[in-house]
Amino acid sequence: xxxxxxxxxxxxxxxxxxxxxxxxxxxxxxxxxxxxxxxxxxxxxxxxxxxxxxxxxxxxxxxxxxxxxxxxxxxxxxxxxxxxxxxxxxxxxxxxxxxxxxxxxxxxxxxxxxxxxxxxxxxxxxxxxxxxxxxxxxxxxxxxxxxxxxxxxxxxxxxxxxxxxxxxxxxxxxxxxxxxxxxxxxxxxxxxxxxxxxxxxxxxxxxxxxxxxxxxxxxxxxxxxxxxxxxxxxxxxxxxxxxxxxxxxxxxxxxxxxxxxxxxxxxxxxxxxxx
Numbered sequence: 001x002x003x004x005x006x007x008x009x010x011x012x013x014x015x016x017x018x019x020x021x022x023x024x025x026x027x028x029x030x031x032x033x034x035x036x037x038x039x040x041x042x043x044x045x046x047x048x049x050x051x052x053x054x055x056x057x058x059x060x061x062x063x064x065x066x067x068x069x070x071x072x073x074x075x076x077x078x079x080x081x082x083x084x085x086x087x088x089x090x091x092x093x094x095x096x097x098x099x100x101x102x103x104x105x106x107x108x109x110x111x112x113x114x115x116x117x118x119x120x121x122x123x124x125x126x127x128x129x130x131x132x133x134x135x136x137x138x139x140x141x142x143x144x145x146x147x148x149x150x151x152x153x154x155x156x157x158x159x160x161x162x163x164x165x166x167x168x169x170x171x172x173x174x175x176x177x178x179x180x181x182x183x184x185x186x187x188x189x190x191x192x193x194x195x196x197x198x199x200x201x202x203x204x205x206x207x208x209x210x211x212x213x214x215x216x217x218x219x220x221x222x223x224x225x226x227x228x229x230x231x232x233x234x235x236x237x238x239x240x241x242x243x244x245x246x247x248x249x250x251x252x253x254x255x256x257x258x259x260x261x262x263x264x265x266x267x268x269x270x271x272x273x274x275x
Contacts, residue, residue: 001036002182002268003029003147005058005115012039013182017048026062027236031140036185059115059179060138060149066113066177066239067228068134068153070103071096072219073212073245102219102227105167107153107241108177119275121175122254126156129254132244133198133262135190135214137221138183140237143229145221147185150262150270151241152178175275179239184267189221190214194265198246201259210246217242 002013010021010029021029021042032038071093096103114120122129136151154177160170192215199209221242228240254260258274 001039001185003039003060003185004054004182005060005062006054006056007058008053011053011057012043013054014040014043016051017043018051018053019043019046019048020053021046027064030062030138030146030183031237035140035146036187039185054181057116057181059110059113059118060181060183061110061113061179061239063110063236064238065106065234066108066110066151066179066241068105068107068171068241069219069224069243070105072102072224072243073216097218102224104224104228105171107171112172112174113177113179114175114272115178116180116270116272118178118272119175120152120154120178120260120272121173121275122154122256123156123159123169123173126159126170127253128158128161129154129156130248130252131155131198131200131254131260131262132241133196133246133264134241134244135194135196135217135221135264136179137225137240137242138237139225139229139234139240141233141235143225143234145189145225146237147183148190148264148267149179149183149239150181150264150267151239152260152262152270152272153241153244154178177241178270178272180270181268186266190266195263196246197263199261200248200254201261202255202257207258208248208252210248212245216245219243 132153156170194214197211
C-alpha cells in the first residue's frame with residue numbers, strides 16, 4: 001500500500017489500483033490511528049482509477065519536520081573521518097559510530113523540501129557537494145513508524161569537513177532535501193535485503209552509481225526513532241533520514257544539471273536534477 005500527495009489531494013495505491021481521497025488533510029491523514037486499516041476501508045467506498053492520478057506528485061510532506069541520522073553505516077563513518085581529519089574532527093565520527101547514542105540532526109522544514117522531478121540545490125559557497133541516498137522513516141505523532149519513503153540528504157562535504165560544528169550549514173539550506181515519490185505504508189520493518197541504489201548522470205552519461213542493502217544499516221530504525229522522540233514532541237509527525245552507506249569518491253562533486261536517481265525496493269524511484 002502506497003500513498004501519494006498530489007495537488008488534488010492524497011492518492012492511495014493498492015495493488016496498482018488508485019483511489020483519490022479528495023481534499024483530506026495530509027497531516028490528519030497520516031496521523032490517523034490504524035492508518036492502513038482505515039485506508040483499506042476507504043478504498044472499498046471509492047471507485048478505483050488509473051495511474052493518471054499520480055501524473056503529478058508532490059513531496060509527501062505536510063507540516064512535518066525532517067531530521068537526519070549520521071554515521072549509521074561503516075562507509076559513512078570512513079567518509080566523515082576522511083573529510084574532517086585536517087580539522088581534528090575525525091575521532092568524533094569513529095566514536096559516535098560505536099556509541100549507544102546516535103548522531104541526530106535537524107535537516108529541513110517543509111518549505112526546504114522538494115519532491116519527485118523537482119530541483120535540488122548545491123550551496124554557492126561550497127565546492128564539494130554530494131547527494132546522500134537514504135531510507136527515510138515516516139513517523140506519526142505517537143512515534144510509530146507508519147511507512148517509508150526515499151530521501152536525498154544533499155550535503156556540502158567541504159563545509160562539514162572544515163569543522164564538525166559547521167554541520168547545520170552543510171546540511172540545511174533551501175532545496176537541500178528531496179523526499180518521495182510516496183510513502184510505502186507497512187506495519188512491518190523492511191527486509192534486511194532491501195536494496196538502496198543511486199545513479200548520477202551528467203549530460204546523458206553515468207558519472208557515479210552505487211548500491212547497498214538495509215542489512216548494512218548499523219542502527220535499527222526503531223532505536224533511532226526512540227532517541228528522536230525521547231525529549232521532543234512532533235504534533236504532526238516527522239521524517240527521519242537514516243543515513244547513507246553510499247559515498248562518491250573524494251574527487252567527485254555535483255554540478256548544475258546533474259540528474260540524481262535514487263531507488264529503494266518496495267518504494268520506487270526518486271528523481272531530481274541539480275539547479
